[in-house]
Amino acid sequence: MGEQEKSFPDLLQHYNGMIFHLIKKLNIEDPEQEFYHQAVIALWKAKRSYNPQKGSFSTYAYAYMKGALLNELSRRSHFYDRHSLREEWFCNDETSGFIHETERHIWIEQISKSLTRNQSIWLKKYCLEGKDSTQIAKELGVSVSLVKSWRRGAISKLKKCLRKEFLQK
Secondary structure (H helix, E strand, C coil): CCCCCCCHHHHHHHHHHHHHHHHHHCCCCCCCCHHHHHHHHHHHHHHHHCCHHHCCHHHHHHHHHHHHHHHHHHHHHHHHHHHHHHHHHCCCCHHHCCCCHHHHHHHHHHHHCCCCHHHHHHHHHHHCCCCCHHHHHHHHCCCHHHHHHHHHHHHHHHHHHHHHHHHHC
């Protein structure tokens, strides 16, 4: 019986080892089995879109699942890069105790010195006031894309400064 004729539970049982192999090969820690779930969905999609004239199903399923896992890793990495600045360094939760309000202002002022005037404005409004690009643009009377370019430049400079700082230690 070919892969397309198998029921999905049988197919999943047959390719379960391949899924775990891919997760291990890509060095993914998956305690809550979110990536496993992504691979199962990819296997199901591969079953539906498989064309026997294009090659073996196992090769197709492997590539399809690997692509889905890499896409999910990329998506999460992109999300983390875009949202980690505020969440990790400038948490506005008073109970966090990570940085007290006064210390936060002093620290922002110090790191703002390495930024342009507009990047510094973005940093202060984003991190201290909790405003997003749309709100900042509206308040300053500029385009959202301009504020986003300030953000990109600021984040890029801050990452370079942090890398330099960590390499010196």
